[in-house]
Amino acid sequence: MTVKADADQTAGVVSVLEAGEPPGFGPPMHVHHDAAEAFYVLEGEYIMYLEDREFACPAGSFVFIPLGARHGFRVGDVPSRKLNFYFPAAMVGYFDDLASALRRDDVDEGELAEIARAHAMEIVGPPSERYV
Numbered sequence: 001m002t003v004k005a006d007a008d009q010t011a012g013v014v015s016v017l018e019a020g021e022p023p024g025f026g027p028p029m030h031v032h033h034d035a036a037e038a039f040y041v042l043e044g045e046y047i048m049y050l051e052d053r054e055f056a057c058p059a060g061s062f063v064f065i066p067l068g069a070r071h072g073f074r075v076g077d078v079p080s081r082k083l084n085f086y087f088p089a090a091m092v093g094y095f096d097d098l099a100s101a102l103r104r105d106d107v108d109e110g111e112l113a114e115i116a117r118a119h120a121m122e123i124v125g126p127p128s129e130r131y132v
Contacts, residue, residue, distance in 0.1 A: 001099075007089035015089035018042075020081045026074035029125025030116065035090035037065040039073070044080025048073045070124055094119035 004016040029049060039048065041061045048055045048063050049072045056076075057063060065071045084091070097115045101107045113123050 001095045003092055004083070005089075006092050010089055012089050013087070015086045015092050017084045017086075017091070017095070018081065019084060020079065021075045022079055023075050023077050027072055028123050029070055029072040031068060031070050031122045031124055032065075032086070032090065032120060033068065033122065034120035035086040035088055036067045037071070038085040038087070039063045039065075040083045040085070042081040042083060044078045045076030046073050046080055046082060047076060072125060091119060091121075094121065 002018045004018055006015050026047075039046070039057070039062070041057050041059050043059050045059070046057045046061070048057050050063070050065060051070050055061075055063065094115065097118070098112070101111055101115060116123050
């Protein structure tokens with residue numbers, strides 16, 4: 001995850017992060033309680049889940065996720081890259097905290113859920129084997 005713009009650079013309006021991810025990777029279904037989110041697919045393919053709908057999203061696709069909507073994604077069959085946008089700016093600290101926790105061998109699902117809660121994110125679906 002690479003931060004392209006954060007709250008300080010945009011007066012809190014938006015944060016922009018770039019993610020490169022392996023095939024099959026994806027987080028559990030979740031909800032952001034403090035920000036709307038959008039994805040723009042740069043390379044590869046993502047399967048996006050929004051509430052009870054599923055969308056195949058090849059390069060060039062844009063998906064907007066309203067604040068409070070249940071969502072998730074899985075990377076398709078090839079390594080893929082996307083931009084993540086959060087309105088207002090959010091989630092930069094989450095990925096830092098998640099990376100720190102995942103460096104340890106003893107991290108558990110409860111700790112990952114607490115990190116999410118600390119960043120106004122709620123896990124509402126089962127964890128993915130490819131997320132951690």
